[in-house]
Amino acid sequence: MNQGEKKIQYTAQQNGPEKEKKYLSILNNIHNGCIQTDLAGNYIFLNDAVFHIFGYSRREMMGMNYRHYIDKKNADKVFKAYNKVFNTGEPCKGFSWEFTRKDGAKRWLETSISLHKDSSGRPIGFIAIVKDVTERKQIEEKYRNIFENAQEGIYQSTPDGRFILANQSMARILGYDSPEELVSSVTDIACQIYVYPEERNKNIKMMVQEEFAENNEVQFYRKDGSIIWVNRTIQAVSDENGKVRYYEGLVTDITERKKSVERLRSALKSTIQAIASMVEKRDPYTAGHQRRVAELAGAIATDMDLSNDQIEGVRMAAIIHDIGKIAVPTEILSKPTKLTVLEFNLIKIHSQAGYEILKDIEFPWPVARMVIEHHERINGSGYPNGLTGDELLLEARILAVADVVEAMISHRPYRASLGVEAALGEIEKNKGILYDIAVTDVCLKLFREKSYKPI
16 A cells, blocks of 8 residues: 555544545546645655646556656756745745656646645645646747747837837847847837837827727837837737736838838929929919919818828829810910900810829829819819719818919919909808818918918
8 A cells, every 4th residue: 555545544534434535536536636745756645637647557656756757957947846835835836847748748737836734734745736738838839939930029018118028020120139128128118219209198098998009100219219110000908997907019110111102202202393394384374383282282281180191192283283284275374365265165174184194193192183173163063074072082172272262362364463362252252162161261261360371
C-alpha cells in the first residue's frame, strides 16, 4: 500500500468510509489534476485526471516527481514556485510550464500551489492543482506571432495617455529600437506622439459614444522629432460597467503615399494654372475672373466647414470653371456691346464644352462635374441640363454663387461694374429660388459681417 492510499485509509478510519469515498469520487471526477507531494516534491496522492494529463499509469507516476518529465528550464521554474510557497506560506496561482507526456508530446500546464500543513501547522508538503492549457497556449502563440510580425503598428494605451504594450512595427514606425523603449519613454501620448494633441482628445470624446474611430489620417512625431503621416484605427475596450479600460489601435505609416499625393496635387495645380492662363489670354476682359471666383468660393467653403479636401477641390474647379470658353469665338467673348440671343446661346455652350475637356482627367476632386453645373440653378432654370436642388453638387452650388457675385462686381466689355451691393442684392433676392440658401447666407455674411474684400 502506497503512502497516498495509507493516508486515505487513515482518514477513512477517522471520518468514516462513506464520507471518504464521496470526497475521493469528487476528486477523481474533476477535469483538473490534483497532486499532493511531500516537501521533496515526491507524489503522495494523484487524482485520475493527472494520469490522463500526463499519460502515465498510477503505478508509474507514484514513483516520480515533476523533474522526471520536464527539462531543466521548466524544472527550475517549478522549483522556484515551490520554494516561494514554502518560504512565504502564500499560494502561487496560475503559473505556466511545459512538460513532456509519456508519448513524447509537449504540453503546457497551468498550476496553482499551496502549502500543506499538519494539525500543528507544520509544513509537510504541497498541494497543486494542474490544468492542461496547451490549446490556449497554441492560440496565444499564434496571435503573438501575428502581433509581433505584423507590418502594421499595433498598440494598447491607457485613457490618460501611456502605452500598455506595442509591437515591433509600432516601435519602428515611431523610430524606437524596441517596444519596451517605446512603452517606457512615452508618458504622454497626446503631447509626445501627436503633432496636434487635440486630435487624440477629439477621438476620445467621439469614442465615448461610438467606441470606434476608423481610418483617421493624423500626423505623429517620431523619436527624432521628424513628422510622419499615419492612418490609424482605434477602439475603446470597456469593462462590464462601461468604463474604458484601455484603447486598442492599428497604425500604418502613409507618409510616402501622402508625399506622392502631394506631388501629384502640386503637378495638377500647375497644370490647372497653365490651363487658366490659356483661357484668360483668349478673353482678356475676364482675366483674373477665375482666380477671383476661386478665392471667393474657397472662402465660402471654408466658412461652411467643408473638409480641407473639398475646399481645395472647389478652388481648383473654380480656377478653370470657364475653360470651355476656348470653344467660343474670341470676337464674341470680347464684344464691347450687348450680346444677341444667338451669341449668348454660343456662350452658354462653355459649361458643356468644359466638361468634355475635363471629364477624362483623373482629378482627386469632381472637377468636371463642378464645371458643368456652375450655371445650373436650384429651381431648374439653369443650363445645360436644368438640374434642381439636391441634384446639384454642393461644391457646384458654391461655385455658382461665387461666379455670379464676382461677375457682377467686375467690369465687362459691355458694362461697368455693378458694385458689391447689387451683387449681394441679386443673390439675396433669389436665395432659395436660383441659389442655395446656406451658400447664399454664408456669402452675405462674408461681405457684410466679416468685411470680405474681392482681390
